[in-house]
Amino acid sequence: MDRLMRLAGILIVIFIAAPLVVVVPMSFSTARSLQFPPPGYWLGYYQAYFADISWLRPTWNSILIAFATMILTMVLVVPACFALVRYRFTGKGIADLMMLMPLAVPHIVMAIGYYSFLGDLGLVHTHFGVVLAHTCLSVPIAFLVLSANLKGFDRNLERAALSLGANPAQTFVHVTLPILKPGLLISALFAFIQSFDETVVAIFISGRDAETLPRKMFDSIRQEADPVIAVISTLLFFAVLLAVVVPLARRGIRSRFGRAS
Secondary structure (H helix, E strand, O other): OHHHHHHHHHHHHHHHHHHHHHHHHHHOEOOOOOOOOOOOEOOHHHHHHHHOHHHHHHHHHHHHHHHHHHHHHHHHHHHHHHHHHHOOOOOHHHHHHHHHHHHHOOHHHHHHHHHHHHHHOOOOOOHHHHHHHHHHHHHHHHHHHHHHHHHOOOOHHHHHHHHOOOOHHHHHHHHHHHHHHHHHHHHHHHHHHHHHHOOHHHHHHOOOOOOOHHHHHHHHHHHOOOOHHHHHHHHHHHHHHHHHHHHHHHHHHHHHHHHHO
Protein backbone atom coordinates (compact mmCIF):
# COMPACT_ATOMS: atom_id res chain seq x y z
CA MET A 1 0.00 0.00 0.00
CA ASP A 2 2.84 2.40 0.87
CA ARG A 3 4.58 1.65 -2.44
CA LEU A 4 1.35 2.27 -4.32
CA MET A 5 0.85 5.62 -2.61
CA ARG A 6 4.46 6.62 -3.31
CA LEU A 7 4.08 5.65 -6.95
CA ALA A 8 0.86 7.66 -7.20
CA GLY A 9 2.61 10.65 -5.61
CA ILE A 10 5.53 10.40 -8.04
CA LEU A 11 3.16 10.20 -11.02
CA ILE A 12 1.25 13.27 -9.80
CA VAL A 13 4.49 15.23 -9.37
CA ILE A 14 5.60 14.23 -12.89
CA PHE A 15 2.24 15.26 -14.32
CA ILE A 16 2.42 18.66 -12.61
CA ALA A 17 6.08 19.27 -13.45
CA ALA A 18 5.94 18.02 -17.07
CA PRO A 19 5.05 21.44 -18.57
CA LEU A 20 8.21 22.89 -16.99
CA VAL A 21 10.27 20.48 -19.08
CA VAL A 22 8.84 22.30 -22.10
CA VAL A 23 8.69 25.87 -20.81
CA VAL A 24 12.18 26.19 -19.28
CA PRO A 25 14.12 25.11 -22.40
CA MET A 26 11.96 27.38 -24.57
CA SER A 27 13.01 30.38 -22.47
CA PHE A 28 16.59 29.82 -23.72
CA SER A 29 15.52 29.10 -27.31
CA THR A 30 16.81 30.99 -30.36
CA ALA A 31 13.49 30.48 -32.19
CA ARG A 32 11.43 33.53 -33.09
CA SER A 33 8.31 32.00 -31.53
CA LEU A 34 7.43 29.33 -28.98
CA GLN A 35 9.03 26.18 -30.38
CA PHE A 36 9.96 22.86 -28.77
CA PRO A 37 12.52 21.41 -28.95
CA PRO A 38 14.56 24.62 -29.35
CA PRO A 39 16.76 24.87 -32.46
CA GLY A 40 19.47 26.55 -30.35
CA TYR A 41 20.12 28.18 -27.00
CA TRP A 42 20.95 31.74 -25.91
CA LEU A 43 20.03 34.39 -23.33
CA GLY A 44 18.61 36.90 -25.78
CA TYR A 45 15.02 36.70 -24.57
CA TYR A 46 16.11 37.22 -20.96
CA GLN A 47 17.92 40.38 -22.08
CA ALA A 48 14.82 41.40 -24.04
CA TYR A 49 12.61 41.01 -20.96
CA PHE A 50 14.83 43.03 -18.60
CA ALA A 51 15.41 45.74 -21.21
CA ASP A 52 11.81 46.16 -22.40
CA ILE A 53 9.67 48.62 -20.42
CA SER A 54 6.55 47.13 -22.00
CA TRP A 55 7.25 43.96 -19.96
CA LEU A 56 8.77 45.52 -16.85
CA ARG A 57 5.90 47.96 -16.28
CA PRO A 58 3.22 45.21 -16.13
CA THR A 59 5.50 43.19 -13.85
CA TRP A 60 5.80 46.04 -11.33
CA ASN A 61 2.08 46.78 -11.71
CA SER A 62 1.26 43.18 -10.81
CA ILE A 63 3.56 43.22 -7.78
CA LEU A 64 2.22 46.54 -6.46
CA ILE A 65 -1.41 45.59 -7.12
CA ALA A 66 -0.92 42.19 -5.48
CA PHE A 67 0.62 43.77 -2.36
CA ALA A 68 -2.17 46.34 -2.12
CA THR A 69 -4.77 43.61 -2.63
CA MET A 70 -3.16 41.49 0.07
CA ILE A 71 -3.21 44.34 2.59
CA LEU A 72 -6.79 45.37 1.83
CA THR A 73 -7.95 41.75 1.88
CA MET A 74 -6.47 41.14 5.33
CA VAL A 75 -7.92 44.40 6.67
CA LEU A 76 -11.37 43.17 5.63
CA VAL A 77 -11.01 39.46 6.37
CA VAL A 78 -9.53 39.54 9.89
CA PRO A 79 -12.42 41.38 11.59
CA ALA A 80 -14.94 39.52 9.44
CA CYS A 81 -13.53 36.16 10.55
CA PHE A 82 -13.64 37.11 14.24
CA ALA A 83 -17.22 38.35 13.87
CA LEU A 84 -18.53 35.35 11.93
CA VAL A 85 -16.66 32.66 13.86
CA ARG A 86 -16.99 33.91 17.43
CA TYR A 87 -20.34 35.69 17.54
CA ARG A 88 -23.95 34.89 16.79
CA PHE A 89 -26.18 37.51 15.24
CA THR A 90 -29.13 37.85 12.91
CA GLY A 91 -28.15 37.32 9.28
CA LYS A 92 -24.94 35.43 10.08
CA GLY A 93 -25.76 32.70 7.54
CA ILE A 94 -26.36 35.26 4.80
CA ALA A 95 -23.10 37.01 5.70
CA ASP A 96 -21.21 33.71 5.44
CA LEU A 97 -22.79 33.06 2.06
CA MET A 98 -21.92 36.51 0.74
CA MET A 99 -18.30 36.11 1.82
CA LEU A 100 -17.99 32.97 -0.29
CA MET A 101 -20.20 34.02 -3.20
CA PRO A 102 -17.32 35.06 -5.54
CA LEU A 103 -16.12 31.43 -5.52
CA ALA A 104 -19.40 30.25 -7.02
CA VAL A 105 -19.65 32.86 -9.80
CA PRO A 106 -17.56 32.52 -13.00
CA HIS A 107 -14.84 35.14 -13.27
CA ILE A 108 -16.13 36.36 -16.62
CA VAL A 109 -19.48 37.19 -15.01
CA MET A 110 -17.72 38.92 -12.12
CA ALA A 111 -15.55 40.85 -14.57
CA ILE A 112 -18.57 42.23 -16.42
CA GLY A 113 -20.15 43.29 -13.13
CA TYR A 114 -16.96 44.95 -11.90
CA TYR A 115 -16.53 46.73 -15.24
CA SER A 116 -20.04 48.20 -15.04
CA PHE A 117 -19.84 49.13 -11.35
CA LEU A 118 -16.32 50.54 -11.39
CA GLY A 119 -17.01 52.30 -14.66
CA ASP A 120 -19.76 54.33 -13.00
CA LEU A 121 -17.24 55.34 -10.31
CA GLY A 122 -14.57 56.26 -12.86
CA LEU A 123 -12.18 53.57 -11.58
CA VAL A 124 -11.84 51.47 -14.74
CA HIS A 125 -8.26 51.41 -16.12
CA THR A 126 -6.86 52.53 -12.77
CA HIS A 127 -4.65 50.74 -10.26
CA PHE A 128 -7.16 51.29 -7.47
CA GLY A 129 -9.97 49.81 -9.55
CA VAL A 130 -7.92 46.65 -10.21
CA VAL A 131 -7.08 46.40 -6.49
CA LEU A 132 -10.76 46.61 -5.54
CA ALA A 133 -11.75 43.97 -8.08
CA HIS A 134 -8.93 41.63 -7.06
CA THR A 135 -9.78 42.11 -3.39
CA CYS A 136 -13.33 40.90 -4.02
CA LEU A 137 -11.87 37.72 -5.52
CA SER A 138 -9.26 37.23 -2.79
CA VAL A 139 -11.54 37.71 0.22
CA PRO A 140 -13.28 34.27 0.00
CA ILE A 141 -10.00 32.34 -0.17
CA ALA A 142 -8.39 34.26 2.68
CA PHE A 143 -11.60 33.97 4.70
CA LEU A 144 -11.73 30.17 4.34
CA VAL A 145 -8.11 29.75 5.42
CA LEU A 146 -8.25 32.12 8.38
CA SER A 147 -11.68 31.02 9.62
CA ALA A 148 -10.54 27.37 9.68
CA ASN A 149 -7.52 28.45 11.71
CA LEU A 150 -9.64 30.52 14.06
CA LYS A 151 -12.16 27.71 14.65
CA GLY A 152 -9.38 25.53 16.00
CA PHE A 153 -8.17 28.22 18.37
CA ASP A 154 -8.40 27.37 22.09
CA ARG A 155 -10.08 30.37 23.70
CA ASN A 156 -9.07 29.15 27.16
CA LEU A 157 -5.65 30.66 26.42
CA GLU A 158 -7.25 34.09 26.07
CA ARG A 159 -9.30 33.59 29.23
CA ALA A 160 -6.17 32.63 31.13
CA ALA A 161 -4.38 35.77 29.96
CA LEU A 162 -7.34 37.95 30.94
CA SER A 163 -7.55 36.29 34.35
CA LEU A 164 -3.86 37.07 34.92
CA GLY A 165 -4.45 40.80 34.44
CA ALA A 166 -3.89 41.35 30.71
CA ASN A 167 -6.34 43.68 28.96
CA PRO A 168 -8.04 42.62 25.67
CA ALA A 169 -5.49 44.47 23.53
CA GLN A 170 -2.54 42.84 25.30
CA THR A 171 -4.22 39.46 25.06
CA PHE A 172 -4.71 39.85 21.32
CA VAL A 173 -1.12 41.00 20.68
CA HIS A 174 0.69 38.54 22.95
CA VAL A 175 -1.60 35.48 22.83
CA THR A 176 -4.06 35.48 19.94
CA LEU A 177 -1.86 36.98 17.24
CA PRO A 178 1.17 34.69 17.70
CA ILE A 179 -1.01 31.57 17.59
CA LEU A 180 -2.90 32.76 14.50
CA LYS A 181 0.29 33.96 12.78
CA PRO A 182 0.60 30.91 10.45
CA GLY A 183 -3.02 31.26 9.34
CA LEU A 184 -2.61 35.00 8.81
CA LEU A 185 0.54 34.50 6.72
CA ILE A 186 -1.06 31.77 4.60
CA SER A 187 -4.19 33.88 4.05
CA ALA A 188 -2.07 36.85 2.99
CA LEU A 189 -0.02 34.64 0.67
CA PHE A 190 -3.14 33.25 -1.01
CA ALA A 191 -4.50 36.77 -1.46
CA PHE A 192 -1.22 37.88 -3.07
CA ILE A 193 -1.11 34.87 -5.41
CA GLN A 194 -4.78 35.23 -6.35
CA SER A 195 -4.20 38.85 -7.40
CA PHE A 196 -0.85 38.25 -9.11
CA ASP A 197 -2.19 35.37 -11.25
CA GLU A 198 -5.64 36.79 -12.07
CA THR A 199 -6.23 37.39 -15.78
CA VAL A 200 -9.93 37.61 -16.69
CA VAL A 201 -10.89 40.54 -14.47
CA ALA A 202 -7.62 42.33 -15.31
CA ILE A 203 -8.49 42.17 -19.02
CA PHE A 204 -11.72 44.06 -18.33
CA ILE A 205 -10.56 46.48 -15.62
CA SER A 206 -6.91 47.30 -16.23
CA GLY A 207 -5.88 49.68 -18.99
CA ARG A 208 -2.52 50.61 -20.44
CA ASP A 209 -1.23 52.30 -17.28
CA ALA A 210 -2.56 49.61 -14.91
CA GLU A 211 -1.82 46.64 -17.19
CA THR A 212 -0.90 43.53 -15.21
CA LEU A 213 1.61 40.86 -16.17
CA PRO A 214 -0.99 38.10 -16.81
CA ARG A 215 -2.90 40.43 -19.13
CA LYS A 216 0.31 41.34 -20.97
CA MET A 217 1.16 37.65 -21.36
CA PHE A 218 -2.34 36.89 -22.62
CA ASP A 219 -2.20 39.68 -25.20
CA SER A 220 1.30 38.66 -26.27
CA ILE A 221 0.52 34.98 -26.79
CA ARG A 222 -2.66 35.87 -28.63
CA GLN A 223 -0.88 38.21 -31.05
CA GLU A 224 2.65 36.88 -31.60
CA ALA A 225 3.54 34.04 -29.18
CA ASP A 226 6.57 35.96 -27.91
CA PRO A 227 9.16 33.60 -26.30
CA VAL A 228 9.55 36.19 -23.53
CA ILE A 229 6.45 34.51 -22.06
CA ALA A 230 8.57 31.40 -21.43
CA VAL A 231 11.19 33.60 -19.76
CA ILE A 232 8.63 35.02 -17.34
CA SER A 233 7.23 31.57 -16.59
CA THR A 234 10.73 30.28 -15.86
CA LEU A 235 11.54 33.21 -13.58
CA LEU A 236 8.30 32.74 -11.66
CA PHE A 237 8.99 29.02 -11.31
CA PHE A 238 12.44 29.62 -9.84
CA ALA A 239 11.08 32.35 -7.56
CA VAL A 240 8.55 29.88 -6.13
CA LEU A 241 11.24 27.21 -5.89
CA LEU A 242 13.50 29.55 -3.90
CA ALA A 243 10.60 30.52 -1.64
CA VAL A 244 10.12 26.82 -0.80
CA VAL A 245 13.75 25.67 -0.67
CA VAL A 246 15.25 28.57 1.34
CA PRO A 247 13.04 28.11 4.46
CA LEU A 248 13.64 24.34 4.35
CA ALA A 249 17.39 24.91 4.10
CA ARG A 250 17.31 27.36 7.01
CA ARG A 251 15.43 24.85 9.15
CA GLY A 252 17.92 22.14 8.26
CA ILE A 253 20.87 24.36 9.15
CA ARG A 254 19.29 25.42 12.45
CA SER A 255 18.52 21.84 13.40
CA ARG A 256 22.07 20.71 12.65
CA PHE A 257 23.67 23.54 14.61
CA GLY A 258 21.17 22.98 17.42
CA ARG A 259 22.15 19.32 17.69
CA ALA A 260 25.83 20.18 17.46
CA SER A 261 25.56 22.64 20.35
